[in-house]
Amino acid sequence: MPPKKQPAIEEIDDIKRSLDFLSEEITAVRLQQKAILELVVEVQLQNQEKDKRLAFLKNRVADLEQYTRMNDVIVTGLKIKPWSYARAATVTTDHDREPGESVSDSVEQQVAAFLQSKGIKLDCNAIEACHPLPQRNRAQQSHPSSEVCPIPAFESLIELS
Secondary structure, eight states: OHHHHHHHHHHHHHHHHHHHHHHHHHHHHHHHHHHHHHHHHHHHHHHHHHHHHHHHHHHHHHHHHHHHHTTEEEEEEEOOOOOOHHHHHHOOSGGGSOTTOOSOOSHHHHHHHHHHHTTOOOOGGGOOOOEEOOOSOGGGGGSOEEEEEEOTTOOSOOOOO
């Protein structure tokens, strides 16, 4: 029986070495896990900062869009016949125009002419853009359309008919 005790002591030594090795491995894994958790916390903080920055920038863009709307003038009671690209390319002289059609080629010029007919002087170069507003109800199509013109000189709503 004594020979059996020696293999048991060797087995115990092997088990101790294995436990020491596994303990070192677990310690290394814990250190890696701690480092990863610190990185996760850092990334979460950066993400929160970026979310705050994104919200700030969205609000800033909304403010800037609202600021640009301050210059918009809505003109109602205006009949505009916009030129399509095909018609603009085919019409070469004033004789090619349809009867009753405005001589002005651009919507901006038509709006400026309309305002001048109402006694409002306006330089066409002051108009940044001009476009018709969609009609709220299809039954209102017999009524003239509304035009939006961002004009830096005006800061109010003009309603003419």
